[in-house]
Amino acid sequence: MTETVLESQSLTKYFGKTVAVDHLNLEIPRGCICGFVGRNGAGKTTAIKLMLGLLKPTIGSSKLLGCDSMALTPVIRQRIGYVTEGHRLFRWMSIGRLEKFQRAFFQKQWDERLFADMLEYFGLSKKQKIKHLSNGQRAQVSLALALAPNPELLIMDDPTLGLDAAIRRQFLAGMIELIMREGRTALFSSHILGDVERVSDRIVVIDKGRLRANCTLEQFRNSVKKVKVAFADRAPTEFEIEGLLNCRRSEKELELVLIGTDSNRINEWAKTVGAEKYQIVQMNLEDQFIEYTAPASKGKLFRWEEI
Amino acid sequence: MRFLAILRKELRECLPWIVLATAVLFVFGYVELFERTIPQNIDYRYRLFSPSNDVYPFDLTKRSLLAGMGQLLLVVSIGLGLAMGIRQFWVDHYAGTWGFTVHRSVNREKILSAKLTAAAIGFVVSIGAIWCLLFLYASKAPNFYVPPAKRIFFEGWVYIVSGLVVYSAAALAGLSTVRWYTTKIFGLAFAAIVLFVMVFQWRLSYAFLALLVGIFVLVVQITQTFLNREF
Numbered sequence: 001m002t003e004t005v006l007e008s009q010s011l012t013k014y015f016g017k018t019v020a021v022d023h024l025n026l027e028i029p030r031g032c033i034c035g036f037v038g039r040n041g042a043g044k045t046t047a048i049k050l051m052l053g054l055l056k057p058t059i060g061s062s063k064l065l066g067c068d069s070m071a072l073t074p075v076i077r078q079r080i081g082y083v084t085e086g087h088r089l090f091r092w093m094s095i096g097r098l099e100k101f102q103r104a105f106f107q108k109q110w111d112e113r114l115f116a117d118m119l120e121y122f123g124l125s126k127k128q129k130i131k132h133l134s135n136g137q138r139a140q141v142s143l144a145l146a147l148a149p150n151p152e153l154l155i156m157d158d159p160t161l162g163l164d165a166a167i168r169r170q171f172l173a174g175m176i177e178l179i180m181r182e183g184r185t186a187l188f189s190s191h192i193l194g195d196v197e198r199v200s201d202r203i204v205v206i207d208k209g210r211l212r213a214n215c216t217l218e219q220f221r222n223s224v225k226k227v228k229v230a231f232a233d234r235a236p237t238e239f240e241i242e243g244l245l246n247c248r249r250s251e252k253e254l255e256l257v258l259i260g261t262d263s264n265r266i267n268e269w270a271k272t273v274g275a276e277k278y279q280i281v282q283m284n285l286e287d288q289f290i291e292y293t294a295p296a297s298k299g300k301l302f303r304w305e306e307i
Numbered sequence: 308m309r310f311l312a313i314l315r316k317e318l319r320e321c322l323p324w325i326v327l328a329t330a331v332l333f334v335f336g337y338v339e340l341f342e343r344t345i346p347q348n349i350d351y352r353y354r355l356f357s358p359s360n361d362v363y364p365f366d367l368t369k370r371s372l373l374a375g376m377g378q379l380l381l382v383v384s385i386g387l388g389l390a391m392g393i394r395q396f397w398v399d400h401y402a403g404t405w406g407f408t409v410h411r412s413v414n415r416e417k418i419l420s421a422k423l424t425a426a427a428i429g430f431v432v433s434i435g436a437i438w439c440l441l442f443l444y445a446s447k448a449p450n451f452y453v454p455p456a457k458r459i460f461f462e463g464w465v466y467i468v469s470g471l472v473v474y475s476a477a478a479l480a481g482l483s484t485v486r487w488y489t490t491k492i493f494g495l496a497f498a499a500i501v502l503f504v505m506v507f508q509w510r511l512s513y514a515f516l517a518l519l520v521g522i523f524v525l526v527v528q529i530t531q532t533f534l535n536r537e538f
Contacts, residue, residue: 052410055537078412088403092320104312105412 003030005153005185006051010060013046013209020046022209023060028187028202033179035196035217036189036204039293043209044189045085048157052082065153078106081151083159083188087138089130095119095141096126099148106149114178115148121174136167143171147178154179156188160195168192172199193286207293217285224288226281227266229254231274241269246294257291309413310421317395317425324390329433332383336376336441376441380463384434384470385502391429392477395422400481405538419533423526426474430467438463461511468518469505472498475525482532494525 006028013021021043028034038044049055051062053069062069067076089098103110119126122140130138139159146154159175160168176199179186187204190196196203196217203220205213213220224245229235235254243261247254258266263280270278283291318325399405409415442463445455479494501521508514 049406049537054406054409056535074412074414077410080410082406082410084403084406084410086403088407090316090320090404090407091402101312101316104308107308 004028005030006062006064006187008047008051008060008062011047011050011057011062012059013043013050013055014058019209021050021057021206024206024209024211026062026204026211026214028185028204030185031183032185032202033176033200034185034187034202034204035200036187036206037191037193037196037289038189038206039191042206042293044206045157046209047206048155048187048189052080052155078109078149079152081146081149081154083139083142083146083154083156085157085161087135087142087159089138089141089145091131092129094127094129095124098130098141098145099126102145102148109149111148111150114150115144118144118147118174122170136163136171139163139167139171140174143174147175152184154184154186154188156186158189158191160190160192168195175199193284193289197285205289205292212293221285221288223260224283224292225258225261225266226283226287226291227256227258227278228281229256229270229273229275229278232276236273239269239273241265246291257294259292309411310417313413313418313421314425314428317422318428320398321391321394321425321429324387324394325429325433327390328383328387329437332379332434332437333440335379336437339376339379340441340445376438377462377466380434380438380466381469384430384467385473386470387430387434388470388473388475389477391426392474392481395426396478396481409538415534416530419530422478423529426471426478430470430474434467434470435464438467458511465505465511465514465518468515468522469502472501472518472521472525475522475529479525479529479532482529482536484536494528497521497525 004027006026008024008026011021011024011026012019024043024047036044036048046055050057051064051069053072056070064072065076065079067073072080090101093101099115103112118140122137122144124133124137124140128137130141133141143156143159146156154175156175160171163171172195175186175188178184200217203213203215203217204211205220215223231252231254233252235249235252237249241256241258241261242265243259244256245259246257249255266278266280399408408418438460442455442460476494476498480491483491483494485491498521501517504517505514505521508517
């Protein structure tokens, strides 16, 4: 049986009357790199803070490494690395001083060599002050600080936000190298889908606080399809097809976004509605994500189903 | 080890304010005492206590050289309290470093106690130590015609503790996430009331008591807010 390192049941958070996270039921197995994606304001940061016990849920609960998030003991926290959004570190400290400060909390766990190696890899010196570092360099220091204690679970809140492409790649490569160690799990939120595609083997999609998908990346890639269907005459206004998420209609063409509908079904359906021809459009993860989280249009043609 | 790491960090962050308070008190205190040792001032004092005038024991204490230091001590102490409260509890909020501070292998009680201990140490080693030195100087210097009474020494400590009330109030306001015109202002308003009550106490012990009760109420609030706050 796969061990779960992170799970939540009906995790909900309201800020006043606004719901930020809405009945989130999530399970993340050990040993995966999980991309936690959603649009701006989807509730990613709030969900992460709830899971880390930094915010209190309005309803529901969550567990990290088998321990309730609201009662995480120092021993459990020691096993969880956390990279905060925006890489907020103590600006007056030098990297060396920050390392010393951080090391005090991870006596035996702290891997001094790893930390030094990472600084070398990123081209940073311990003498540099945090306030003099660029956003990208602070991200690198944050990652080094989070990884040096060898955490079992690494949670990163939009770690590549504001970084240029080269630094992002370097950052992600550093992350993967460390996560590949046996039994490590990483959850990182991002809205840069290219990053998620590059490093994740699992994807969690959240939209308006609600869980939309929690599956392997491969499953997601295979499930979300865009089909262009051409008709000799007018395209039908009413039809039924399994897994219809979204539909755009022009006079002689339908563009369908489907979830979990296999090719045979699409073929059968195309014959049924009298389509002249159809084509399954190749999409990258970003296109799939955009289609998947596009606001649902009103009308009886449009619907969505969970994966 | 973990407590010490946080304590060191807190002390270092408050160091500029601690040094500034120390310097201000030392310089102004020394000038105040030095001014009283120059001949014309000494003559004035001698004339005040000339045989033709009645001198009451109370005058001896009230007109001591250090009596004029009260206002300075109070101002420096309140200033330091405000600065440290803001540095420890407001800056983290605006810099967004609470998450980094709180998510570590140590419980919140320890983080808070390190912050409060740093503040107490800051007050003792800056204002407290300088006040003790100035008092000692005033007691021993040969040119001073009346050595300061012990009461003045304790009065000084009342003013120093007043700064801790203001510190606690600033801390509570910094931790509170509600609006200014609601309970966020509670700590500062309460501190003002406590200081008002303290100033009008005839007995030193009552003044101390008022301050200690004030600090106790504020620290209980701070503890509850810090342990339950969402960061």
